[in-house]
Amino acid sequence: MPRKVDFLVIGSGIAGLTFATKAKTHGEVLILTKKNKADSNTNYAQGGIASVFGDDDSFARHIADTEKAGEGLSHPDAVKIMVTSGPPLVQELYELGCRFSTDEGSAFELGKEGGHTRRRIVHAKDFTGYEIERVLLESAKKSGIVISENEIALDLIVKDNECLGIYYLDAITKKIDTIYADATVLATGGAGQVYLHTTNPPIATGDGIAMAYRAGADIANMEFVQFHPTSVYNLQIEGRSFLISEAVRGEGGILKTRDGAPFMDKYSPSGNLAPRDIVARACVSEMLRTKSKYVLLDISHREADFIKNRFPTIYETCLKWGIDITRESIPVVPAAHYTCGGIRVNTWAESSVPRLFALGECACTGVHGANRLASNSLLEALVFAARAAERLKTTKTLTASKILKHDMPGKTGPNFTLQVKELMDQHVNVIRTQKGLEHAREVIQGLEDQFEDGIHLINAESRNIVNVARLIIESALRRKESRGLHYITEYAEKDSTLGKDTIINTNIVSN
Numbered sequence: 001m002p003r004k005v006d007f008l009v010i011g012s013g014i015a016g017l018t019f020a021t022k023a024k025t026h027g028e029v030l031i032l033t034k035k036n037k038a039d040s041n042t043n044y045a046q047g048g049i050a051s052v053f054g055d056d057d058s059f060a061r062h063i064a065d066t067e068k069a070g071e072g073l074s075h076p077d078a079v080k081i082m083v084t085s086g087p088p089l090v091q092e093l094y095e096l097g098c099r100f101s102t103d104e105g106s107a108f109e110l111g112k113e114g115g116h117t118r119r120r121i122v123h124a125k126d127f128t129g130y131e132i133e134r135v136l137l138e139s140a141k142k143s144g145i146v147i148s149e150n151e152i153a154l155d156l157i158v159k160d161n162e163c164l165g166i167y168y169l170d171a172i173t174k175k176i177d178t179i180y181a182d183a184t185v186l187a188t189g190g191a192g193q194v195y196l197h198t199t200n201p202p203i204a205t206g207d208g209i210a211m212a213y214r215a216g217a218d219i220a221n222m223e224f225v226q227f228h229p230t231s232v233y234n235l236q237i238e239g240r241s242f243l244i245s246e247a248v249r250g251e252g253g254i255l256k257t258r259d260g261a262p263f264m265d266k267y268s269p270s271g272n273l274a275p276r277d278i279v280a281r282a283c284v285s286e287m288l289r290t291k292s293k294y295v296l297l298d299i300s301h302r303e304a305d306f307i308k309n310r311f312p313t314i315y316e317t318c319l320k321w322g323i324d325i326t327r328e329s330i331p332v333v334p335a336a337h338y339t340c341g342g343i344r345v346n347t348w349a350e351s352s353v354p355r356l357f358a359l360g361e362c363a364c365t366g367v368h369g370a371n372r373l374a375s376n377s378l379l380e381a382l383v384f385a386a387r388a389a390e391r392l393k394t395t396k397t398l399t400a401s402k403i404l405k406h407d408m409p410g411k412t413g414p415n416f417t418l419q420v421k422e423l424m425d426q427h428v429n430v431i432r433t434q435k436g437l438e439h440a441r442e443v444i445q446g447l448e449d450q451f452e453d454g455i456h457l458i459n460a461e462s463r464n465i466v467n468v469a470r471l472i473i474e475s476a477l478r479r480k481e482s483r484g485l486h487y488i489t490e491y492a493e494k495d496s497t498l499g500k501d502t503i504i505n506t507n508i509v510s511n
């Protein structure tokens with residue numbers, strides 16, 4: 001008989017681990033993760049986790065800031081749930097042992113980031129994600145949750161319009177195997193690796209989104225890719241561009257052109273703390289105007305001790321590359337950073353396919369709308385993972401007759417990853433054009449046609465990257481306006497009649 005568990009979780013970032021530690025009390029949980037346990041976007045989050053703790057803050061303010069960033073597409077019910085459920089869950093992480101920075105008393109030291117009207121970013125200096133990942137992994141271990149490393153989920157098993165589990169690559173036998181589950185929970189993170197320049201680590205190939213798409217689930221709002229305005233120019237570390245957290249601008253960092261002229265006041269009354277889409281577009285516009293491949297970020301006017309203490313990772317990493325940020329500016333460029341769209345879910349993290357849940361960055365809860373407010377993503381992952389676990393206190397068990405051994409020969413597909421990344425960087429970037437998007441669609445269609453149907457064993461990630469690129473391009477072409485993170489020169493204004501999510505699915509109900 002094939003293996004069967006109650007809850008099968010794919011991914012060991014904040015979303016998968018939070019869900020697992022909470023669902024453990026009412027069922028057997030198994031986590032599969034494609035590399036090492038800690039290989040995740042979570043591990044690299046620097047700035048922090050937004051939550052209402054400040055005396056001058058309120059839920060209403062956090063909700064208003066989130067919805068303002070979302071440019072009319074945030075779902076109010078999801079935003080309200082995220083904001084109001086956040087503080088106890090963040091406090092829980094602290095009590096589990098997350099070393100969040102505190103003021104002299106015991107209150108959290110709250111950071112400020114673009115788009116937030118109050119200080120509300122709970123952080124562990126500039127290595128918040130590392131702390132969260134460390135503590136959640138320890139907690140999972142203590143609870144006896146099995147995390148199976150180096151196991152790659154390849155595709156979902158869908159029968160009679162219901163998700164029954166997954167096909168995955170068994171690291172030992174190198175063959176495709178199956179695991180059945182009462183609920184399959186995708187927590188596979190984002191898809192930054194669809195682009196050449198990205199802050200995301202190599203695991204972020206959009207696998208969950210591509211698998212759910214192939215299985216017929218609704219995928220929403222993929223045109224809204226957040227580009228972080230400030231990644232270090234021309235330097236990569238383990239397959240990702242190194243991010244200079246927005247918190248650097250929160251603490252006084254100023255964007256300048258190569259000849260030292262500050263420029264953000266030209267683009268927004270909020271200056272250097274304008275929302276990320278505005279800052280990213282401003283950087284690209286200034287790069288084009290000054291014919292430069294980068295702009296500069298300068299924090300050197302703050303005291304050296306403050307910089308070293310507040311941003312130890314950024315300080316040390318830049319220094320290794322010969323940039324002393326206490327004395328000189330950092331050359332920066334925008335890089336793909338966060339996937340706002342994803343597998344469409346309701347406020348209990350249920351997708352449109354029964355028994356399939358999606359959490360964290362691979363999901364689209366509707367919270368971010370057309371633009372994610374900084375540091376809301378860790379919060380979103382935490383809150384909706386806890387809610388999915390709550391929902392799954394009552395699940396119907398799969399009937400035994402559905403659990404069948406499948407022998408699935410794995411297919412070998414081509415590797416188009418680099419080609420897709422170059423295409424996306426060139427034509428589906430911060431500033432888009434109709435012609436560029438149409439060209440990208442034509443190229444991607446040609447690549448997609450070269451993958452056979454069925455489960456892919458070799459170059460599975462490349463196929464996922466092609467599928468996700470297709471979803472981004474298709475969604476971008478459907479949105480005939482500029483809103484939030486999606487900017488297209490032919491439709492440069494927001495159109496108030498188009499304030500709806502972009503939803504795409506394959507309508508395949510069985511594989």
Ligand SMILES: Cc1cc2nc3c(=O)[nH]c(=O)nc-3n(C[C@H](O)[C@H](O)[C@H](O)COP(=O)(O)OP(=O)(O)OC[C@H]3O[C@@H](n4cnc5c(N)ncnc54)[C@H](O)[C@@H]3O)c2cc1C
Pocket residue numbers: 010011012013014015016032033034035037038039040041042043044045046047048049050128129151152153154187188189190199200201203204207208243337338359360361362374375376377378379381
């Ligand atoms: C550099 C950087 C800085 C950031 N800073 C912040 C910040 O300050 N605040 C904030 O709120 N957000 C921040 N973000 C975003 C935030 O970190 C992510 O949105 C969040 O961590 C996503 O969590 P997740 O659990 O959904 O996915 P991840 O943490 O990415 O975890 C995904 C997991 O799925 C596994 N996986 C993927 N595909 C498969 C497969 N096919 N089979 C098996 N396993 C698979 C991966 O190995 C990994 O374990 C940042 C992101 C980056 C890259």
